[in-house]
Amino acid sequence: xxxxxxxxxxxxxxxxxxxxxxxxxxxxxxxxxxxxxxxxxxxxxxxxxxxxxxxxxxxxxxxxxxxxxxxxxxxxxxxxxxxxxxxxxxxxxxxxxxxxxxxxxxxxxxxxxxxxxxxxxxxxxxxxxxxxxxxxxxxxxxxxxxxxxxxxxxxxxxxxxxxxxxxxxxxxxxxxxxxxxxxxxxxxxxxxxxxxxxxxxxxxxxxxxxxxxxxxxxxxxxxxxxxxxxxxx
Amino acid sequence: xxxxxxxxxxxxxxxxxxxxxxxxxxxxxxxxxxxxxxxxxxxxxxxxxxxxxxxxxxxxxxxxxxxxxxxxxxxxxxxxxxxxxxxxxxxxxxxxxxxxxxxxxxxxxxxxxxxxxxxxxxxxxxxxxxxxxxxxxxxxxxxxxxxxxxxxxxxxxxxxxxxxxxxxxxxxxxxxxxxxxxxxxxxxxxxxxxxxxxxxxxxxxxxxxxxxxxxxxxxxxxxxxxxxxxxxxxxxxxxxxxxxxxxxxxxxxxxxxxxxxxxxxxxxxxxxxxxxxxxxxxxxxxxxxxxxxxxxxx
Numbered sequence: 001x002x003x004x005x006x007x008x009x010x011x012x013x014x015x016x017x018x019x020x021x022x023x024x025x026x027x028x029x030x031x032x033x034x035x036x037x038x039x040x041x042x043x044x045x046x047x048x049x050x051x052x053x054x055x056x057x058x059x060x061x062x063x064x065x066x067x068x069x070x071x072x073x074x075x076x077x078x079x080x081x082x083x084x085x086x087x088x089x090x091x092x093x094x095x096x097x098x099x100x101x102x103x104x105x106x107x108x109x110x111x112x113x114x115x116x117x118x119x120x121x122x123x124x125x126x127x128x129x130x131x132x133x134x135x136x137x138x139x140x141x142x143x144x145x146x147x148x149x150x151x152x153x154x155x156x157x158x159x160x161x162x163x164x165x166x167x168x169x170x171x172x173x174x175x176x177x178x179x180x181x182x183x184x185x186x187x188x189x190x191x192x193x194x195x196x197x198x199x200x201x202x203x204x205x206x207x208x209x210x211x212x213x214x215x216x217x218x219x220x221x222x223x224x225x226x227x228x229x230x231x232x233x
Numbered sequence: 234x235x236x237x238x239x240x241x242x243x244x245x246x247x248x249x250x251x252x253x254x255x256x257x258x259x260x261x262x263x264x265x266x267x268x269x270x271x272x273x274x275x276x277x278x279x280x281x282x283x284x285x286x287x288x289x290x291x292x293x294x295x296x297x298x299x300x301x302x303x304x305x306x307x308x309x310x311x312x313x314x315x316x317x318x319x320x321x322x323x324x325x326x327x328x329x330x331x332x333x334x335x336x337x338x339x340x341x342x343x344x345x346x347x348x349x350x351x352x353x354x355x356x357x358x359x360x361x362x363x364x365x366x367x368x369x370x371x372x373x374x375x376x377x378x379x380x381x382x383x384x385x386x387x388x389x390x391x392x393x394x395x396x397x398x399x400x401x402x403x404x405x406x407x408x409x410x411x412x413x414x415x416x417x418x419x420x421x422x423x424x425x426x427x428x429x430x431x432x433x434x435x436x437x438x439x440x441x442x443x444x445x446x447x448x449x450x451x452x453x454x455x456x457x458x459x460x461x462x463x464x465x466x467x468x469x470x471x472x473x474x475x476x477x478x479x480x481x482x483x484x485x486x487x488x489x490x491x492x493x494x495x496x497x498x499x500x501x502x503x504x505x506x507x508x509x510x511x512x513x514x515x516x517x518x519x520x521x522x523x524x525x526x527x528x529x530x531x
């Protein structure tokens with residue numbers, strides 16, 4: 001499998017506080033990778049270092065090109081869609097306007113038929129204000145909008161946050177669907193390790209800003225330390 | 234009844250001067266949460282540019298009114314974009330208070346600069362509309378007032394169409410709601426802010442060119458207008474562009490009505506009354522008549 005995203009000794013800080021201490025990881029073409037770990041381990045910061053919403057040092061390479069100091073606008077243009085924590089939808093705009101923003105970089109009239117195949121219910125809600133959708137619907141809208149960017153890599157930050165277990169399962173089902181049918185690579189940060197390991201082929205466990213454990217989903221499920229700390233059995 | 238309609242028309246014309254400036258304040262406030270105190274002086278400065286186009290020969294000829302009007306709008310746009318790029322953008326990561334201080338500095342600089350370039354004395358500024366009136370059923374309707382109102386409404390409608398129907402307009406609204414999310418979708422938000430400053434400067438130029446024929450052109454011409462516009466914007470709700478226009482027009486009508494029916498409210502008292510309205514709105518309904526308190530699911 002060809003490597004799509006590679007982080008090599010990446011660090012990041014918020015002012016005086018160093019949040020990442022040299023992270024190295026890879027995501028292959030069409031692969032689903034999970035980032036697990038406790039609060040404050042640096043999972044969110046890892047995604048932000050890739051998308052350029054926090055200043056990074058070290059090498060981030062995407063599709064053979066080094067991202068260097070590229071900011072979020074340029075990273076998005078290069079084919080990485082980042083759905084941030086809290087989903088980042090435009091609450092005051094309508095559902096349809098949110099989708100049009102997803103297609104912002106495309107020329108001409110946007111064609112939503114591909115995205116509506118995965119999220120058919122959006123059609124009926126097109127004029128609804130996005131902020132009035134339920135949490136799960138907002139997460140789905142954020143996914144749909146990210147997909148319209150036509151990315152090669154989708155980065156999801158805590159998609160299960162604040163969602164009921166059934167809704168979480170539904171969200172992950174769509175993510176796996178997008179991965180299998182569209183060949184979209186996925187890097188997902190998740191508190192809910194059990195759900196994430198079902199969807200992911202491989203996973204990294206972060207502890208205090210570094211990679212503590214890495215391996216396939218099966219290996220991690222079998223790892224006693226990971227099981228007691230993150231899976232709870 | 235005749236008195237009422239005449240007061241209404243005068244009020245709408247005066248409000249049509251406040252409304253574009255109020256809308257300009259709201260555009261910048263919505264995008265960056267900064268009140269641009271230089272908005273009035275930017276308007277004054279661009280009105281002087283219109284004056285220069287109208288009175289001095291450029292490339293061998295002076296402009297007639299409407300070419301000068303549209304040329305000024307273009308110059309104002311470039312001027313607004315330039316100010317954002319040069320003065321405001323370096324303060325992107327600074328606090329809102331720092332940016333507000335920078336706009337106050339701009340206010341003083343532009344005021345001094347205008348007085349230095351064009352001298353502080355009052356100047357006559359032409360109006361494109363005749364001073365005569367129509368008389369309909371005994372009600373006098375000033376052509377000048379009607380024209381002023383028409384120009385403002387035309388500008389507001391054009392801007393509304395832009396925000397409602399173009400991709401760039403949509404991106405500007407999205408960037409105002411959630412700039413971080415917009416950047417993650419590939420939107421260069423920093424340039425959209427500059428665009429917002431350009432539009433605000435154009436609206437200011439409209440307000441200035443509509444003010445100057447009646448108030449005469451001077452470096453301090455827009456200072457009171459800015460306060461009225463600010464009161465209008467607060468009245469309508471600082472977060473609401475529709476509210477800013479309605480608030481500006483409403484304030485004009487209100488002051489005109491008070492001047493007609495409540496005699497102590499003379500010209501001298503208009504500013505205090507406007508500020509009293511501003512205070513009352515802030516106390517009673519801080520979000521303004523058209524504003525909504527921000528409610529979000531988390």
